[in-house]
Amino acid sequence: MNSQHFSTKERILGAAEQLFARLGFAGASLRQVTAAANVNLAAVNYHFGSKENLINEVFRRRLDELNAHRLQALDEALKKPESGLEHLLGAFIQPALDLSQDRGGGGAFVRVLARAYAEHNDALRKFLSDNYGHVMKRFHAAFAQRLPDLDKEELYWRLDIVAGALTYAMADFGVIKRKTGVTEQQHRERAAEHLIRFAAAGLRAP
Amino acid sequence: MNSQHFSTKERILGAAEQLFARLGFAGASLRQVTAAANVNLAAVNYHFGSKENLINEVFRRRLDELNAHRLQALDEALKKPESGLEHLLGAFIQPALDLSQDRGGGGAFVRVLARAYAEHNDALRKFLSDNYGHVMKRFHAAFAQRLPDLDKEELYWRLDIVAGALTYAMADFGVIKRKTGVTEQQHRERAAEHLIRFAAAGLRAP
DNA sequence: TCCTAGGTAAAACGAGCGTTTGAATGCTAC
């Protein structure tokens, strides 16, 4: 069992991620979370202070690593001067794809992310903006450089559409049923290709 | 006040829509809803039977009309044989745009729709599929006819991406701050143009 | 060995939840 190998904090974070993905932040109770994590109810408030803080930490645990990978992939893409939109989109999507495939419930996290997108929760938005806004700024600048003919407002619009499409599509990976004989991993990689092709064409639209 | 002109049922539906958009289905309580609607708490269970049923009725009230308009617009688009992807996309988007602009809180409803999209609530999905699945089927067929070179799987993927992008973008209309001197209506119409252009390019991607 | 600090445990707190009840209303038809 998880109980043996992971600390109480880690088990709470893992269980919270799963339940937030399935039931939402308001819909999942701390009693459900602590029962799934096999820890005492009071452990959440002891280790995290409050439910809202737990929610933030669920994001921080994944996003620190995810956004580091994204920036790293962006840097590599920018080194090669011949790299096009597809490479920038890949630098954004591929780390999320890797995360969603890894052991330990990364797949649940992308669904949590989609929920956060749909929620217009101000506290959560501020937390995300404060901690990860700089990543979006860097991608925005990179796209602006590759799409010099697009005026700022148009680029803003299109990137917003792209972000929404990506977030939704990532969260829905499990829903579009894959053909038999296609592994989960092949399915996800194919999804990423489709996403990138679609988004690149949309960004290049006249 | 609303209290004068609308029935108890209508006031409950309106208040529920607003609060579901802001707080989510689990996050908004019947006490908040009935207080905002200026009706007695028990009125919800009297008129709707349960909270879950109220949620369904919030959808039905808007979607009956919205999807009727969409099918009507689709029929008109299909009459003109020279109509392209943009017209089909317009038939899908414009009615939603009109709804989001109307008096009486249609703007809140598109955000409720985005929440429903992010929720993978099985009961809600079944309700939507049962009641409005035929609309999506008709649009799917229309797109398939205009994109004969795309194989079925690829079209499936792309329409899924389009639906996600549209849903999120519609819900986010209020978030992208508009330039000064641009009316709310102009802002939304411009948004629809951007969406259609982006989606059409994405669908046509090689 | 005792002490201490960090962690866990069970139990309870008050508040709010969805739902139900039963009496009080208002309205329509006779």
Next chain:
DNA sequence: GTAGCATTCAAACGCTCGTTTTACCTAGGA
């Protein structure tokens, strides 16, 4: 007028919520 029905109302139901309290356990340093 009054009977009958639909609606509204205040109150309460049992339950679950996030949080707090208090006691207990168990290393590790003095």
